[in-house]
Amino acid sequence: MKLLLLTILAKLIECRNYSLNSNDDDDSDSDSVIGPIFAICFGFGMIVAAFPCLWFNERRMAISETRLLAARRTCKSVNPAEVDPRMEDQLIHVKGKLSTNDVIVDPQFKLEVGNCVKLRRKVETYQWVQKSREEGSKKNKRTVYYYESEWSSKIEGSYPNHENRREDLTVQEQELTAENVYIGAYKLTDYLKSKAVDYVSIDSISQQQCEAAKVAYQSRTQQYIFYDGKYIQFRKSENSQTIGDQRVLFEKVACSYAAIVARQHKDSFKPYLFKDSYSDDVNQDYAKNPDMLKSFNKFHELSEEEQPLNQIDPSSEVSSNIFKSFEAPLNYVNWYFNRSFNLDQCFQAQLSKLVGIVWLCRVGGFFMFLFGFVLLFTPITTLLYYIPLLGGFLSKLTGIVLALLSGMLSMPLTLGTIGIAWLYYRPIKGLIYSSMAIISGVACYRYIMSY
Numbered sequence: 001m002k003l004l005l006l007t008i009l010a011k012l013i014e015c016r017n018y019s020l021n022s023n024d025d026d027d028s029d030s031d032s033v034i035g036p037i038f039a040i041c042f043g044f045g046m047i048v049a050a051f052p053c054l055w056f057n058e059r060r061m062a063i064s065e066t067r068l069l070a071a072r073r074t075c076k077s078v079n080p081a082e083v084d085p086r087m088e089d090q091l092i093h094v095k096g097k098l099s100t101n102d103v104i105v106d107p108q109f110k111l112e113v114g115n116c117v118k119l120r121r122k123v124e125t126y127q128w129v130q131k132s133r134e135e136g137s138k139k140n141k142r143t144v145y146y147y148e149s150e151w152s153s154k155i156e157g158s159y160p161n162h163e164n165r166r167e168d169l170t171v172q173e174q175e176l177t178a179e180n181v182y183i184g185a186y187k188l189t190d191y192l193k194s195k196a197v198d199y200v201s202i203d204s205i206s207q208q209q210c211e212a213a214k215v216a217y218q219s220r221t222q223q224y225i226f227y228d229g230k231y232i233q234f235r236k237s238e239n240s241q242t243i244g245d246q247r248v249l250f251e252k253v254a255c256s257y258a259a260i261v262a263r264q265h266k267d268s269f270k271p272y273l274f275k276d277s278y279s280d281d282v283n284q285d286y287a288k289n290p291d292m293l294k295s296f297n298k299f300h301e302l303s304e305e306e307q308p309l310n311q312i313d314p315s316s317e318v319s320s321n322i323f324k325s326f327e328a329p330l331n332y333v334n335w336y337f338n339r340s341f342n343l344d345q346c347f348q349a350q351l352s353k354l355v356g357i358v359w360l361c362r363v364g365g366f367f368m369f370l371f372g373f374v375l376l377f378t379p380i381t382t383l384l385y386y387i388p389l390l391g392g393f394l395s396k397l398t399g400i401v402l403a404l405l406s407g408m409l410s411m412p413l414t415l416g417t418i419g420i421a422w423l424y425y426r427p428i429k430g431l432i433y434s435s436m437a438i439i440s441g442v443a444c445y446r447y448i449m450s451y
Contacts, residue, residue: 037380043375046401050368050416057361058421063329064354065428067274070331071346075261080184086131086265091272093331093343098196102178104252108171109232111205111250112214117181117196118253121174124151126245128162149243168244169232170220171213183258187268188336192260195336199251205232222246257340259349261333271334330354366414373406408448412441 069090104119105112112238113119128147135144147162153173158164173308181188210225210232217225221244222234231247262269293341380402385395414439423430 011160024164034309036382037038038365038377039375043372043378046318046368046372046375049427050365050372050413051369052364053361054414054417055421056416057358057365059425060329061354062422062425062429063353065329066356067276068351069346069408070089070276071272071274075333075343075347078264079342083185083264088266089265091257091261093261093346095187095257095340096184097186097257098181098183100178100181100255100256100328102180104176104178105175106176106250108190108213109209109248109250111209113200113202113204113252115255116252117178117193117255118199119176120199120253122153122249122251123169123171124153124247124249125155125164125169125174125324126151126241126243126247127156127164127168128159128243129156130159151247155444160223163243164222165244168221170217170222171246171248181255183260185267186260186264188260190332191268192269192336194263196253196338198256198338200254201230202250202252205250236339245363256338258340259337259339259346261335261343263333269334274330275333290312362414362418365417366410368412369413370403370406373409377402405448408444412437412444417442 023206047439073092075091076087077093077095077277078093099115100115100117103114105118106119106121109121110117126149129143129150129152130147132143132145134141136142155169156164168236177190181193205227206319207227210227213225213232213234217234219233222236224233224235224403226235228235231249233422234246234248235240248399260269261272263272264270335346337349339345341349350395381395384398385391387394415433419430419432419434419437421430422433
């Protein structure tokens with residue numbers, strides 16, 4: 001969205017420059033014509049593109065909301081202390097405290113932690129980082145690059161007279177996960193464990209880990225290894241920071257309270273896949289993107305017979321549709337929450353996430369209409385600019401009026417597109433949005449005609 005707005009702004013400035021510089025050279029006449037023509041074409045394209053953007057956004061929301069409501073009616077909360085065989089392959093909600101008997105070991109530092117889901121080794125390197133700033137006037141701007149030394153987890157390349165040596169990358173980042181993690185009697189899958197991200201620093205670091213590191217990393221460029229109370233420091237100089245120094249921070253995800261909503265599969269979980277009147281339509285979204293389909297089946301650990309889309313041949317030729325692939329609706333439930341949410345809180349959290357995305361896209365669609373109409377009206381302000389004496393003032397004033405008019409035109413078009421999309425999937429909501437579009441359209445028409 002930021003890129004889109006920046007592109008629009010650049011085109012508006014370009015169009016204005018065409019008119020402002022009309023008397024500077026012999027090509028002024030052609031420039032003053034090309035600018036408005038380009039603005040009209042670009043604006044028309046934005047208006048046309050706004051319709052499918054809004055349509056597929058509402059399509060995703062309509063199907064996802066319908067499925068969430070259906071899943072909420074089906075889902076049952078179960079006692080995590082024991083596996084209920086009657087709930088096999090049913091959508092269940094489990095909450096409780098995670099537990100594990102596994103001990104995670106970092107072999108290089110001889111660090112052992114128990115009762116945790118993950119152990120993460122974060123590494124930062126003191127290195128040269130390239131930065132830039134703009135200098136000069138508006139017409140003669142130039143980019144100046146400069147270099148600063150700072151701690152960064154991102155590996156930087158070498159620059160002229162500022163070398164970051166690869167030999168200094170002694171320690172690498174690492175994340176280890178416990179094999180057997182349970183919530184009551186239910187075992188978490190690798191996918192669910194990957195969603196546990198409440199990291200906290202480990203306080204039980206001592207000189208013992210430093211001594212182990214000296215043995216593990218004998219061919220290092222940093223001579224000194226010590227613990228400063230937070231980081232294990234790898235230093236070339238004991239008392240000062242030098243380019244190529246590293247520091248290591250250990251974090252863990254402790255076994256705390258969590259909630260899971262998924263399909264019960266023996267004593268573990270699998271994704272709950274939706275099978276409804278929208279399935280064929282949604283499955284085509286995944287078929288259009290074989291990599292997304294393959295990733296989905298692998299990431300959620302689905303066997304061949306469990307894969308929801310095995311009836312679709314991913315290699316078959318399906319017409320590309322970027323909007324549908326991007327706006328694929330909710331297709332499964334396999335949720336992990338880092339809080340002990342009850343059943344209603346779990347579904348409300350997912351619904352809130354969807355609502356936030358849909359409103360962001362609605363605002364984006366509205367501004368696509370708005371800027372599209374503003375660009376369409378560019379020839380009017382350009383012509384007014386050439387009126388002697390008052391041209392500049394009239395051009396700016398008319399531009400403001402036309403911007404307000406563009407907003408009035410954009411509102412009913414946005415609501416109308418939303419309403420039509422919901423009429424197809426959820427008629428009642430569609431009627432509400434369509435009514436709002438008609439009311440706003442009539443109100444804008446009367447307001448405009450009153451002048």
